[in-house]
Amino acid sequence: MSSKHLVVAVDGPSGSGKSSVSRAAAKALGVGYLDTGAMYRAVTWWCLEEGIDLTDQEAVAQATRDIPLEMGTDPASPSVHVGGREIEDDIRTTRVSEAVSKVATNTLVRPLLQQLQRDLIDQVATETGGVVAEGRDITTVVAPDADVRILLTASVEARLRRRSKELHGHAAEHAVEATRDQIVRRDADDSTVSDFMEAAEGVTLVDTSDLDFEQSVDALLDVVRSEAPDKVPA
Numbered sequence: 001m002s003s004k005h006l007v008v009a010v011d012g013p014s015g016s017g018k019s020s021v022s023r024a025a026a027k028a029l030g031v032g033y034l035d036t037g038a039m040y041r042a043v044t045w046w047c048l049e050e051g052i053d054l055t056d057q058e059a060v061a062q063a064t065r066d067i068p069l070e071m072g073t074d075p076a077s078p079s080v081h082v083g084g085r086e087i088e089d090d091i092r093t094t095r096v097s098e099a100v101s102k103v104a105t106n107t108l109v110r111p112l113l114q115q116l117q118r119d120l121i122d123q124v125a126t127e128t129g130g131v132v133a134e135g136r137d138i139t140t141v142v143a144p145d146a147d148v149r150i151l152l153t154a155s156v157e158a159r160l161r162r163r164s165k166e167l168h169g170h171a172a173e174h175a176v177e178a179t180r181d182q183i184v185r186r187d188a189d190d191s192t193v194s195d196f197m198e199a200a201e202g203v204t205l206v207d208t209s210d211l212d213f214e215q216s217v218d219a220l221l222d223v224v225r226s227e228a229p230d231k232v233p234a
């Protein structure tokens, strides 16, 4: 990457910790944070609100061109607004989680959001000295020339346990099966259009199966500091 700003690309399967670990790492580095999954979720939410049939590929692509989407990239308080309305909670509902793969596998939508993501990465990196961008195709398609490229992964069991705990708290042990759709089925659908289960050439694998949250953040920061020592903001 030729720019003087730090660009860190992070991909990984559902529940691997991409969002929370990338956000904490961006905060520690003092740079911006871009959650690209939130952009697919925002388009899905907007289509559901507007009554657009998610199986109508061209209609969803048109909605992607039209959506008045604003991404807040401060890792201390990332936000998603559509038409001035804050939709951070709306895009995390089960309704959106169950439907989002229909938008993410729409091959007319992907290049539109990928270009928007490249533009945002450039803009945020210039404004804040760097950016950590995470998703499913950041290391391979959106920013293959990023300074640091990481595949953050964890075993299916660890990912199910984490997501189940997040969604169901104390009842987590009994909720693992109910969470399976949100992890295993979604990864199967999403991996038909992006390769995020195995690290591409030049991408560093960080397996967090046996790490707690803080150790995972430290592991990611260690890779950044060792692979782009000159670009880490002072």
Ligand SMILES: Nc1ncnc2c1ncn2[C@@H]1O[C@H](COP(=O)(O)OP(=O)(O)OP(=O)(O)O)[C@@H](O)[C@H]1O
Pocket (backbone or CB within 6 Å): 012, 013, 014, 015, 016, 017, 018, 019, 020, 021, 037, 162, 163, 166, 208, 211, 212, 213, 214, 216
């Ligand atoms: N190393 C870890 N140890 C324990 N819990 C973790 C670890 N990393 C992340 N978590 C927790 O796991 C849950 C899922 O993490 P997160 O939402 O960041 O995953 P994700 O990969 O972004 O998932 P998705 O792609 O489905 O949005 C969160 O509750 C997070 O706090």
Ligand SMILES: Nc1ccn([C@H]2C[C@H](O)[C@@H](COP(=O)(O)O)O2)c(=O)n1
Pocket (backbone or CB within 6 Å): 014, 036, 037, 038, 040, 041, 100, 101, 104, 105, 134, 135, 136, 137, 138, 186, 190, 194
């Ligand atoms: N770069 C990306 C980011 C996300 N997706 C897909 C994968 C999910 O189905 C959906 C939401 O992502 P999440 O918030 O769960 O990380 O968007 C993608 O295809 N490419």
